[in-house]
Amino acid sequence: MKKLFLITFLSAIFINVSCTLSAPKPPKLVIFFVVDQMRPDLLTRFDKIYSGGLKWLIDNGIWYTDTHHEHSYTATGPGHTAIGYGQHPGKLGVIGNSFYDRELGKTVNCVEDPNAKVVGAQKGKARSSSRYDADGLGDWLKSKYPSSKVISIAGKDRAACLLGGRNPDQAIYYNKSGAFISSDYYVDELPKWASDFNQEFKKRPYQDSLWFRSLDEQLYIELSREDYFYGEEDNYLNNEYSPVFPIGIDSGQDPYPILMGTPWFEREILELSKDAVAEEMLGADDNPDFLFISFSAMDWMIHSYGPYSQEVMDACIKLDRYIGNFIEFLDRSIGLENILFTLTADHGGLPLPEFLSFQGKKGGRINKKHMQEALTWIDEECEELFGKKLYHRDGGNFFLDMDRIKKANVSPQKIYDIIEGYLTKVDGIEKMIIKEEIINTKDADSLTRRLKNMIHPVKTPDIFPLVSYGYLYRGPYGTSHGSPYDYDTHVPLIFARKGFRKEQNDKRAATVDIAPTISRYLGIEIPEYCDGESLNF
Ligand SMILES: [Zn+2]
Numbered sequence: 226m227k228k229l230f231l232i233t234f235l236s237a238i239f240i241n242v243s244c245t246l247s248a249p250k251p252p253k254l255v256i257f258f259v260v261d262q263m264r265p266d267l268l269t270r271f272d273k274i275y276s277g278g279l280k281w282l283i284d285n286g287i288w289y290t291d292t293h294h295e296h297s298y299t300a301t302g303p304g305h306t307a308i309g310y311g312q313h314p315g316k317l318g319v320i321g322n323s324f325y326d327r328e329l330g331k332t333v334n335c336v337e338d339p340n341a342k343v344v345g346a347q348k349g350k351a352r353s354s355s356r357y358d359a360d361g362l363g364d365w366l367k368s369k370y371p372s373s374k375v376i377s378i379a380g381k382d383r384a385a386c387l388l389g390g391r392n393p394d395q396a397i398y399y400n401k402s403g404a405f406i407s408s409d410y411y412v413d414e415l416p417k418w419a420s421d422f423n424q425e426f427k428k429r430p431y432q433d434s435l436w437f438r439s440l441d442e443q444l445y446i447e448l449s450r451e452d453y454f455y456g457e458e459d460n461y462l463n464n465e466y467s468p469v470f471p472i473g474i475d476s477g478q479d480p481y482p483i484l485m486g487t488p489w490f491e492r493e494i495l496e497l498s499k500d501a502v503a504e505e506m507l508g509a510d511d512n513p514d515f516l517f518i519s520f521s522a523m524d525w526m527i528h529s530y531g532p533y534s535q536e537v538m539d540a541c542i543k544l545d546r547y548i549g550n551f552i553e554f555l556d557r558s559i560g561l562e563n564i565l566f567t568l569t570a571d572h573g574g575l576p577l578p579e580f581l582s583f584q585g586k587k588g589g590r591i592n593k594k595h596m597q598e599a600l601t602w603i604d605e606e607c608e609e610l611f612g613k614k615l616y617h618r619d620g621g622n623f624f625l626d627m628d629r630i631k632k633a634n635v636s637p638q639k640i641y642d643i644i645e646g647y648l649t650k651v652d653g654i655e656k657m658i659i660k661e662e663i664i665n666t667k668d669a670d671s672l673t674r675r676l677k678n679m680i681h682p683v684k685t686p687d688i689f690p691l692v693s694y695g696y697l698y699r700g701p702y703g704t705s706h707g708s709p710y711d712y713d714t715h716v717p718l719i720f721a722r723k724g725f726r727k728e729q730n731d732k733r734a735a736t737v738d739i740a741p742t743i744s745r746y747l748g749i750e751i752p753e754y755c756d757g758e759s760l761n762f
Contacts, residue, residue: 247630249724252565254508255743257517258282258556259308259384260550261301261524263570264532265290265717267541268325270448274440274542277549278449281566286721287762289734294572294716297675297709302335304571304736310361311740311755312677317357322383325619328683332619334387338738340407345415345423349400352382353410354391361390361748362740363515368538369749370512376501378405378494380485380521382570386523395419395501399490399521403427403481405497418504422497436487437470437473438535439542445485445535458529460486460703464536470535488528488543490522495551508559513747519571520544531577531704560725565746567739570716574706581695588695591653594632596621596698599647611635621648624688654697660687675709705743720762734760 229565231308233481260267268275270498274284275375296303300325302322303314310317323334323605333351341351354361360368365377376409377389393411397419400406404423407415413589438445445452457468460483461475472487474480483489507514530536575581581588600621607615611633617624625637645657663676679685692698692708699705705711718734720742737757744751745759 227408239387249562249722251511251747252508253511253560253563254502254514254516254555254615255366255565255567255604255747257308257388257515257739258303258521258566258568259305259379259388259517259522260492260544260568260681260717261381261384261519262527262532262574263523263717265715267532267537268717271538271545274444274448277545277547278552279545279548279568282576282719282721283550284727284738285723286544286566286568286719286747287725287730288727288729289718289728289760292569292571292716292718292728292736292738293711293714295675295714295735295737297672297679299572299706299708299713301381301524301571302383302387303679305384306357308569308571308739309388309390309517309736310359311599311744311751311757313737313756315677315679316756317359318681318684319357319387320679320681321340324684325617325622325624325686326684327624330617334383336383339408341410342343344409345397345406345420346400346402346404348402349404349406350540351408351410352384352386352398353396353408354386354389354476357391359386359391360741363388363390363393363517365740365744365752366513366747367392369747373512374505375517376505376507376512376515377517377518377519378492378498378501379519381524382492382581383521384519384521385517388519388568393517393740394505396747397497399485401482401485402479410687410715413559416504418500419497422500424476426493431484431487432474432476434473434487434489434535435491436489436539438470438539439546440539442535445538449533449535450580451536452535454531454534454577454580456577456702456704457531462724468530469502469595472536485596486525487521487522488526488540488547490545491520491540491544494518494520494522495547499551499554502555502558508555508563517674528699528703528705533576533580545641559741560645564722565743566624566719566721567743568717568719568721568738569736572706573698573711573713573715575695575708575712578697584613586695589653589693590684590697590700591692593649593698593700595651596654598649599651603644603647605650606647607640610643611640615640618689619686621654621690625687625689635686645689648690654692655691656692657688658691660685660689672709675714679709687714720760725762728762730762732760 306314336352338353375393378384382398578588
């Protein structure tokens with residue numbers, strides 16, 4: 226008994242001491258890595274061969290293995306919104322990357338800013354988050370620490386703008402013509418470190434670079450598949466269909482737009498990020514700073530080759546090395562003990578439908594001609610029965626003009642029935658979703674929940690199609706994302722810091738939980754409108 230007491234007593238002391246020792250100082254810098262379209266299996270499938278930054282994050286991180294985007298349209302704009310704002314994208318009105326805005330009567334890009342001008346180059350589009358009257362995680366930080374810096378860097382404009390929130394210090398994105406730019410919504414001119422970077426970037430000889438595998442081909446066959454796989458896009462020297470290594474840029478083609486579809490682009494993003502850290506003195510004082518980095522090239526590569534391709538496996542191996550180099554730089558300049566890292570993705574993605582079929586799984590591409598025929602029949606029948614212009618149609622999305630419908634004395638249900646009758650006959654269209662039904666339903670299954678979180682009461686179409694599990698609109702090659710199914714919603718989520726013990730937690734988590742989790746960790750107040758919950762690691 227005495228012995229037991231002693232052991233209990235000693236272990237109580239030990240726990241106490243270890244708690245005190247392991248209570249780390251608050252980080253001076255939080256870095257958010259968002260890898261566009263990164264499914265969790267792009268970490269798990271290659272974990273044995275990672276040796277750089279992805280390995281460091283896994284080995285020093287708490288990984289929430291069952292993390293999902295809890296909204297139904299899994300695309301870049303909505304995904305980065307969930308991460309950057311801790312709120313569901315439907316509520317804020319980020320209902321797509323670009324979408325028909327019925328109030329404006331036109332299609333808009335989700336970060337279009339008609340009042341802004343481009344900064345940093347002649348070419349490119351002026352973007353910002355100004356369409357949304359909302360504060361994000363960066364703004365929550367600044368309300369507690371006004372001198373903290375928030376910097377957001379990405380290939381894609383929507384990624385940079387939507388991670389940054391309302392008032393970041395910088396939101397910098399690629400103009401697809403050889404320069405990283407911003408808009409005067411954020412700054413009057415590009416910071417010197419970014420314009421210097423652009424000068425150097427232009428000197429690099431990408432026109433002549435060839436993309437080869439980093440490791441032995443056998444490993445790629447074991448962990449991915451044969452290099453030649455029908456369904457992959459053939460992006461180089463494609464006289465004859467042959468989507469294989471090496472990959473380069475055809476002579477005569479402008480390398481700058483194409484570069485965003487190569488692994489080297491991610492290295493450039495990290496080089497630019499190094500300049501941001503050094504020149505903006507990120508992590509230099511006790512006011513914590515945020516650096517958001519979104520790797521957009523990964524999305525382009527996965528779209529072209531699919532997540533099980535050798536190309537994407539190699540892009541992941543290269544990204545692991547690039548992030549490793551970046552982490553070494555951070556250790557030298559700031560000290561890793563001062564940095565908290567977050568790794569996640571804006572959405573997952575579907576394997577190539579041809580690969581699903583090869584594995585005996587259900588998958589397919591929606592036949593564009595069949596879809597178009599169905600839409601034409603709907604338009605013709607509705608016009609014949611009810612007269613013209615009762616709705617605006619944007620692809621398969623229908624925006625009903627309720628005033629006209631009332632005047633014409635037509636029940637919306639009659640229009641819905643016609644739409645449903647034709648579109649659900651198209652192979653790959655599961656059913657039509659009626660907005661009002663989703664808003665009013667008490668159902669709480671994951672599909673309904675995700676649909677609800679995507680709905681904006683005004684902007685969302687009144688009726689729109691839901692694709693069938695395993696189906697894509699894209700064709701004839703490549704793959705995509707955008708559905709509410711788990712393969713598109715499931716993403717990695719790792720919080721890593723020097724001294725954290727490697728851990729996997731299978732508790733269900735959502736990407737809207739990231740913002741409140743970081744807030745709690747830094748002692749920032751979590752606003753009531755936040756849709757996520759803090760994960761307590
Ligand atoms: Zn994409």
